Amino acid sequence: MTKENDPNAARKTWMSLLAKSDAGVLSQIWDKADIAPDFRFLRAPEIGGVMVRGRAGAVGAAFNLGEMTVTRCSVTLNSGAVGHAYVQGRDKKKAEVAAQIDALMQTDLAAQVEAAVLAPLRKIAETAKQTRAAKAAATKVDFFTMVRGED
């Protein structure tokens, strides 16, 4: 399914962003946004593992590479909106906040959450990615031929 006609594309994007965010940074931005809703747990934060897979030769049969730690959580708001989180690491607060954000993004508060939480998170992630790419680019080799043998 391409991104354009995937009805879940937007939700995928924000859930993915939350999963990969730094727990400390997310907590800071969330507290500052001051939009914590009333909620109750459908599933209290739970720490577990996910088996990460690769492919033989990058393109062939799948194999098990090893596990990573993941914390999951599900919440429901008073409005009935349900939010889920599967986030990297073992930070229960991160999973709880991510589930609340997922729920809020399905309500009228979506625009507010997007501006106060997701946009700054996205900016931090993009800056980090660009900085690393720029450092890598500085180590790209420029070949030049010194002498070409004639015999």
Next chain:
Amino acid sequence: MYVAVKGGEKAIDNAHAWLAEERRGDTSVAELSVAQIREQLALAVNRVMAEGSLYDPDLAALAIKQSRGDLIEAIFLIRAYRTTLPRFGGSEPVDTEKMACDRRVSATFKDAPGGQVLGPTFDYTHRLLDFKLAADGEAPQAPMTDAPPAETPHIMSFLDRENLIQDEPAGPKVPDDLTRAPLELPASRALRLQALTRGDEGFILGMAYSTQRGYARNHAFVAELRIGAVPVEMDIPELGFAVDIGEVTLTECETVNQFQGSKTEPPQFTRGYGLVFGMTERKAISMALVDRALRWKELGEDNVGAPAQDEEFVLYHADNIQATGFLEHIKLPHYVDFQSELELIRKLRREAQAVQEAAE
């Protein structure tokens, strides 16, 4: 025969208390934090994650602190912790083509699209001790070059286009898992790769080196070595679609190997594959060489009896936790076993002496 004995509790408690004190070392020296280990001993952390088979830098750093820097002991701690985690599921296979590469080099094509990117490498350093690091210094800063995001296609895809490289067959969606069922032989390639990626770096390196020195030589070129971050995607059962649940740094090595052809395969290049958690390039290259050596049967090659071709030898001895568990158990009390050995030797000697005396 086992005989239950009691005793030694106090000695054990005191030994562990002393261990804790020795771990801390001289208290006039500042204590190491877990974050310092995670940030400044990152390659040790990477090795513990790869062989502990659990990607979690903070846990690996804690394990290194607890084990006083004994990495196999740290790996043991991570393996033990891992078994306590409920398994939420398995990810989609990671797409290494989309890796955000910190490093990407090819030994086979100079002008690879995407270029040769060295990254933060020890290569080309002079291996001279840097005494500046022993003094407090300023934090160094890497130069940056603005670059438009470039695609870095796998080098192998170019050979593939010319049909010069062996196909990688598809496999089942859920691969065999040696953490769920005992490893039985012959092992599928999926099981071999799983055992190699979590295997001991020193053992895999030694096995790989043996193939280079001529024991099942398969003349490997590093077609591509890349290190960087890839997202990990998993189907979320509550939602019915997949989302990224995190991001891991991986090292991937693809080797291309000369192949003269066999009874079943035409002359072509064949592949060896290494994929390992973290920045673990020696391990990934070694894994690719050993993977290739173990593939002799499916490629119709001869078994020349080399250790690296022997899957039982390689796979059953690659795991350093299994190895150290069995090895180190022999230092634990075997008093009764040994008592019987002692009786036996005394008896044999008595008999031998009696025979000798009778002959005289």
